[in-house]
Amino acid sequence: MKKSAFIILFYLIGLYSFGQNVIDTIAIQDFEPAPVAPVWNYNGVLADTISGYASATSCIPGTPLGINGSTAWHVAAVSGGNLITFDTIAVPVGYDSLYVSFHLAGLSLETSTGGPDDLDYVLVQYSIDSAAYVSRVRVRGAVNNNSFWPYDAAGQAIVPYLPTTESVFQPTNSGLQMTDGISYVQISFPGNISSLSVQITPRSSSLSDSWLIDNLVLTGAIWCSNTTDSITPVVCGSYTAPSGAIFTSSGLYYDTIPNVSGCDSIIAINLTIKPMPDTSVTQSGVMLTSNAVGALYQWLDCNNALAQISGETGISFIPADLFGSYAVEVDLNGCVDTSTCYVIDQTGVDEWRSDEKQLIKIVDFLGRETDFISNTPLIYIYSDGTRERVIKFEER
Numbered sequence: 001m002k003k004s005a006f007i008i009l010f011y012l013i014g015l016y017s018f019g020q021n022v023i024d025t026i027a028i029q030d031f032e033p034a035p036v037a038p039v040w041n042y043n044g045v046l047a048d049t050i051s052g053y054a055s056a057t058s059c060i061p062g063t064p065l066g067i068n069g070s071t072a073w074h075v076a077a078v079s080g081g082n083l084i085t086f087d088t089i090a091v092p093v094g095y096d097s098l099y100v101s102f103h104l105a106g107l108s109l110e111t112s113t114g115g116p117d118d119l120d121y122v123l124v125q126y127s128i129d130s131a132a133y134v135s136r137v138r139v140r141g142a143v144n145n146n147s148f149w150p151y152d153a154a155g156q157a158i159v160p161y162l163p164t165t166e167s168v169f170q171p172t173n174s175g176l177q178m179t180d181g182i183s184y185v186q187i188s189f190p191g192n193i194s195s196l197s198v199q200i201t202p203r204s205s206s207l208s209d210s211w212l213i214d215n216l217v218l219t220g221a222i223w224c225s226n227t228t229d230s231i232t233p234v235v236c237g238s239y240t241a242p243s244g245a246i247f248t249s250s251g252l253y254y255d256t257i258p259n260v261s262g263c264d265s266i267i268a269i270n271l272t273i274k275p276m277p278d279t280s281v282t283q284s285g286v287m288l289t290s291n292a293v294g295a296l297y298q299w300l301d302c303n304n305a306l307a308q309i310s311g312e313t314g315i316s317f318i319p320a321d322l323f324g325s326y327a328v329e330v331d332l333n334g335c336v337d338t339s340t341c342y343v344i345d346q347t348g349v350d351e352w353r354s355d356e357k358q359l360i361k362i363v364d365f366l367g368r369e370t371d372f373i374s375n376t377p378l379i380y381i382y383s384d385g386t387r388e389r390v391i392k393f394e395e396r
Contacts, residue, residue: 023219025038025218028215028218040089043085048074051069052065052069057112058109059112060176072105076210077205089196091194096221096222096223098193098218100186100189100216100217102184102214102215104139106148106149110207113146117145120141120203121138123203126187127198129193136159136167147173148175149180153177153180155180159186226259230270232270235274236273247269248273249273276337281339286319288318290339294332297313297315297328299317318381318387319344325343325344326342327342362378
């Protein structure tokens with residue numbers, strides 16, 4: 001079985017010069033015992049198939065007999081020609097161009113100096129929309145005596161389907177023809193035809209004049225019309241682009257995805273990434289304080305499925321019963337994240353409370369540290385971790 005990458009490398013020769021960049025294989029015949037799909041079936045009997053590499057006694061020792069040494073259609077000593085008709089293919093709509101192509105080698109497998117001459121040829125005919133067959137390409141051996149070449153010779157027979165007259169390609173000189181040997185044949189068609197059939201007739205006058213044909217392919221091509229767009233996402237932390245690329249910093253980026261016609265859609269992404277808030281918490285006795293600055297806060301009860309604790313929206317938090325597990329949800333400019341849970345357990349504080357405790361901090365009911373303010377509810381925090389709610393009234 002041929003490697004698909006190797007096949008594609010060959011049958012796309014010539015297509016790129018036309019600028020298409022969406023190429024589909026509509027049908028292919030690689031002459032393998034188990035041909036690759038989508039199979040281009042044929043009528044007629046192949047004179048021979050052959051695989052492997054040429055022997056040391058051939059005109060090009062060691063050359064591949066099929067692409068990459070795989071199986072190829074082999075014709076030698078068939079003076080009446082080995083006519084094979086490849087099935088009529090219904091062409092799917094939507095293509096701008098169609099291409100029939102195959103690869104060709106001409107050599108002698110019997111002698112070191114043979115190969116096709118002017119009497120030996122490969123004729124390619126086509127029929128579109130069930131019309132009569134048109135003879136369009138004929139590849140001959142050398143004008144002057146025998147010539148030979150492998151699949152990687154440089155010569156190409158590339159023609160459009162019109163005019164409906166035969167074009168002949170052949171080397172002038174005999175011997176090894178790496179420059180003028182015709183190793184690739186291609187006929188292009190418009191995309192608006194409804195069906196296409198091909199006949200190929202290799203003719204060889206003797207056993208020393210071998211034609212090798214491999215990888216007959218019908219391809220459809222679409223002229224691509226790339227599209228452009230721009231977006232200005234504003235996100236938190238990181239951004240996943242339409243193609244799946246991930247960005248973690250603000251900037252101008254370009255992303256490419258297929259558009260509806262299978263061509264490129266190029267997207268300019270003017271990206272703003274806002275930082276995620278700091279979710280670390282400082283624990284001091286029974287008081288938890290968020291380390292995020294300038295944010296919005298909501299304290300949560302970890303023992304109650306992270307339920308919001310009503311009214312606890314300050315930067316600091318002291319639980320009413322001095323017991324439990326708590327977290328804070330921090331909202332910094334619309335970017336929201338939640339801290340881990342922190343455990344507070346001061347339920348036995350009365351048993352070990354010292355009479356020498358000292359006042360270390362006064363905070364208001366929003367958890368903000370403050371000086372004493374008369375006529376205002378405050379919380380006194382002591383050195384032993386206890387707290388006291390205090391309000392002192394003074395007449396004015």
